[in-house]
Amino acid sequence: MKIILTIVSVVAAGLLLWFYVPQVRELAPTPGGGGGPVACTAEAMQCPDGSWVGRTGPNCEFVCPGGNSGGGGILPYNSGIRGTVMVGPTCPVERIPPDPNCADKPLQTLVAIYRPTDLVHAIVLMQSDAKGTFEVSLPPGEYAVGAGESTPPNCPFTEVVVGPDAYTSIVISCDSGIR
Template sequence: MRYDGVAGPALLGLLALAACRESTPPPAAVAVSPSVTSTAWMSPSGSPLPSMSPSMSPLPSGSPSGSGSPSPSRPASPTASTRPSPSHSSTPAGPVTGLQGTVSAGPTCPVERVDSPCPPRPLSAEIDARDASGHVAGSTRSGSDGQYRLSLPPGTYTLMVAATGPFPRCPTPTATVIGGKVVMLDISCDTGIR
């Protein structure tokens, strides 16, 4: 068949492109992250197609997933595989048992008025949980927001907030921890402001 003029070369280019797509080498493996391997479609020249993310890098030629040269017997469909990554969670496998709450200190200004409230402020402090014999069963520090969480086995505990001076003065509440439950216990300390 003969094609003359401008349409001829353009049509031949399209036919050549179609032929290339049918014989496009299979995808090359690329490393996405330390725990994930994915595939990227490569152009006939060996460079990634524009849809690829620039942060991906080819696997070394000695790796099991990327031999460095395409094999015509490999399937030409995209695949992805994942490997398990190590767990960074410190959450216990079973139900959590213990205490949680907020430590706060107030009043925060003298002579609180309706039009100028002085809400208690969160208190970051060391908190010890002592069992019935007075031994420290657990210890934690409340965050800058006053929140604390303390994992403890079932039992009755007295909480003691470590003060850095005479104020704030914190009560020593007692709480009973029940198996499989987290008991809420807020601690309100006195700043001494009157």
């Protein structure tokens, strides 16, 4: 009885390997990017322009907007978003005529760009400069731009449509909470 059970187990294991191994070979990526599915690691790299990118393409390379990875990748886009982040009010009482010292001020802060259908996972993270300005190359499409961190000032999302071969200019107005 033990001999029959051993033979059946060996045959079952052989059949399992016979059918399973070819399927695993089909799913495994071939060296040199042979067109099979490729799963890249979830690492990120900050580009010289301040944006963040993940690994992409058949060789899982980092490709910065406007940069060249040396291994192909995507061409830089001739479209994107240019913006300024401003915060105000900066004085507790607004006067008529307005006091120039109380005008909205530029804000250096985190800027995040999302797809409008997913306001949780940012596709680009960058920092606005001391003048509050930022710029990012993006393909044409619809985006939601958020600014600020988890503390005040409060910066609402700004919906943006990026057209082909053009940069869309926006101003993100953040509420300082001063009243």
